[in-house]
Amino acid sequence: MSALADWQRRFVAALRDPGAEADADLGQAAGLDVYRNNVRQSLTEALAIAFPHTRVLLGERYFAAAAGDYARDHPPGDPRLASYGTGFADFLDDLPPLADHRYVSDICRLERARLDVSHAAETPLLEAERLAAHPDPESLRVTTRAATSLVACRHDVEELWRHLERDGVAAPLGERGGMAWLVVRRGARVEPLPVSPASAELYRALEAAGPRNQALGMALSISADAHGQAAAGEALGTLLGAGSLAMIEDGRDEEDTP
Amino acid sequence: MVPPLPPDAVGIGLKPRHAEALLDTPRATDFLELHAENHMSDGGPAGERLHALAERYPLSVHGVGLSLGGAERPDPAHLTRLAGLVETLDPALVSEHLAWSRLDGDYYNDLLPVPLTEESLALVARNIDIAQQALGRRMLIENPSLYVGLDINTLDEAEFLTELVARTGCGLLMDVNNAYISAHNLGRDLDTYLAALPWEAVGEFHLAGHSLDTAVDPPLRIDDHGSPVGEAVWALYRRLVTAAPDAPTLIEWDARVPTLERWLEEAGLARAQRLAARPTAARKTA
Structure with a gap:
């Protein structure tokens, strides 16, 4: 494995785990926070754009928290953000606080399908x-x-x-x-x-x-x-x-x- | 017939909300720059609008997801999609970044920093070679906005970019905002950095607004593209534009996107700044 690949893996691990102490050669903590926030916020925004009705149903704060957790655990496989969030409805299905509100994932699936069909x-x-x-x-x-x-x-x-x-x-x-x-x-x-x-x-x-x-x-x-x-x-x-x-x-x- | 890109053109980014107005207004701007990854659909109305725009405006295809700065080779599927887009649109410019965003099958939606070492140089040069061969054309590589200085660097950024140009024949996209931000955030001497760049390779300028995060000490400048171009960046642009006088200039605006009129007004400011920066004799004959 190249030294660059090793460094990248450690950098990604630091992005994913803000609580852990990062290696000194990854750069200053405040700068790492900027990259971490950029990744999380841009993916959360991509989900907010893709699922506006789901956002209405969940409310701004709950949607942002759920989208942030989804983005952390399910990074996209490629850079076409219009296709990001294929598994978001399934993810919502598994959230215990939404157990009595499964219609939210119905709406989420309709929004995903609409986006896929439009492209x-x-x-x-x-x-x-x-x-x-x-x-x-x-x-x-x-x-x-x-x-x-x-x-x-x-x-x-x-x-x-x-x-x-x-x-x-x-x-x-x-x-x-x-x-x-x-x-x-x-x-x-x-x-x-x-x-x-x-x-x-x-x-x-x-x-x-x-x-x-x-x-x-x-x-x-x-x-x-x-x-x-x-x-x-x-x-x-x-x-x-x-x-x-x-x-x-x-x-x-x-x-x-x- | 696609109009040619005029010398020292000034363009704006393409946003869906402005597409109809741009189609209705003959040549509202010299050129349009689009983020490649937002236009890789298999079909649908957005693609049809883009093709209509391509018949009216010169285009610049700006990739953000090829991850040229990583140890992995460019994703063949993504490169194929990019090559298809470039072949279809036949843009005047194609550009990407000195950055990485993909690792082990996951994509991190940001332009992450590249350690500047001899090993990285060889890998990034290889990746640019692969991309340029797949696209069948020269790419411009953009200097990054940085938030971390890396102790493991053995080359400085100007050296690294100069060597990439020499090894791959790529051009450079001089993002004036990024140069200003990185100098501030890393405590880099801006004049030394700029003096060491291969200006003959610069094929485009980028200008954008940024913000200042004062919640951290020392404060960091954040490349958010969410405001008009700041005065310090305009001043730097006036200094730099004469070093690549025929390179087109793009005004980026990706957050808090303004009206088309306001964006075009900012492009007009760039045109005026550019003219003001030219030597007096050249201005008289312009």
Whole structure:
């Protein structure tokens, strides 16, 4: 190991543990504090920008403390801070003081999904008309669009989300229990929409199948088995209408290739 | 057609909140500098806006996460993303820092100090070589703002930068604010430091505001980019700008970001300071 790598490891250890006495060759304590604060504060700010509604629900001080702890224990893996905080909702789930407030992590997951979807690659959208007009729809390689995401919320946060979006304030939870949300980018807008269990099942089945022939037929069967034929058909309409499906191309998948 | 970067241009940083106004105003500033890591999306509206801006303004791509000053080689995935961005935008300038931020797979979101030793010099030169080869172009390396002096240094910063230029062919980004801050915080003799730099390699100036932390003794100057350029930094800029007269100047402002109008006003001040610093004969013919 190079002397530089050894010095860097000791420097990082000193940043992570302000209580420990740092080696003299790492520099003066006051200067180390500046680097330590810069790292912590910049990551806390990145989380505050990514999760504004979560911040409202937790309050400024609690959010700052939770984000600071998360930043200390979960440094980013790369410098793209827009993708930082993938595990923040899971982290909040594990905080004992939030045991009776798990809806906060539902909102946190919706915010994360919205951000991911807004930065995702564009893929050709499957229009309902194209599917309806095709002589053999199952030969189309139908899959989920990259600029979409499905979030399973454990509470009915529909009214809460709407209030946070519109007024930046909290609202009571609904009484319908857990529900799935489809987060979709259309043009410049990213919108989370609550969807039926059949729609969620169909989306998950298409996502799991990947872009291959017969994926649509198989996914519809899975959704129909669980929720009935009518609900599965309606679910396909929902996913198409939301713009959450992509069409790769007509043709055969790799397994069909001799 | 992307307009060329004019000689002695003055630019501002690109912030999302100003993007629409910059698109609506023809050539509001000479160039825009963007932090590379904020523009590495796979798609979406932010990328579309950036490409529209790239058609109207010369760009400078300023990386903050390549960690050239560490013992590890640059992260291949990150370097590939940076190379893709540079290829797509074809910026006038590409720059990074004499600093590190990545170790053992973790990223520390700051520009951390590099021990200035012969070993570090070889490793940083290697990293710059790797980056310049991947990008297919020369990079500018920025002098750091420092909060710790390191007893293990065996080279001074001007020597280190001079040698990096000689070994890799990179250029320098002279951050006037950083030079002022580091001299104060480390008790460094600023004139000696500046006199030893290879000015022919300077390809850009940075200017920014900083704050003074008086809660510690002795007080530390903090490079927070959260205020207008201070008078001491303007004075230093007037001294230095004639040493690299064709190098563009950027006004950085990353915290408490002002209105576009206020930022452009600060850029106008830089232009005026630059003109005032030129010899009298040159001013008459300008």
